[in-house]
Amino acid sequence: MKITFKKIAVVTSLCSALVLAPASFAGHNGDNYQGDRGNGYHQMSEKKFAKLSRKLGLSESQQADIKALRSEEKAQMDVLKPAMKAFREQVKTLMSAENFDEEAFKQLQASNQDVFAAMALTKAKSKFAMKSVLTQEQLAQFRSMKHKRSRR
Secondary structure (H helix, E strand, O other), X not given: OOOOHXXXXXXXXXXXXXXXXXXXXXXXXXOOOOOOOOOOOOOXXXXXXXXXXXXXXXXXXXXXXXXXXXXXXXXXXXXXXXXXXXXXXXXXXXXXXXXXXXXXXXXXXXXXXXXXXXXXXXXXXXXXXXXXXXOHHHHHHHHHHHHHHHOO
């Protein structure tokens, strides 16, 4: 029986894959296969902000102003998080029931309208404030970038 180098390489590769595969999942807790997104998933990440700053040519003061606005928005949203979490839990309870109770859902939705309105107002104020930091040229560039992204 003749053993070639190619056969040895294939067997070695397969064995190492089988041995190392469990080690690659050792720290995985099963919550999210894409990793821990942490708080502020919908917030702009530092990497995206750096890219946006570079593309728009933001000055240091503009970057500082936008970061301050972002942290202010995050603080305001953090105040509303417990109410949203409670709303989601109540919706989950309604959805797990045997029969769907439309009236209970409408009542739950109506009772949380103040929270929804506060969140929408916070987001709108923040977007407007961030746009007011930009120059006319930067705002035009930002709108162009947004339009290109929406066409995808």
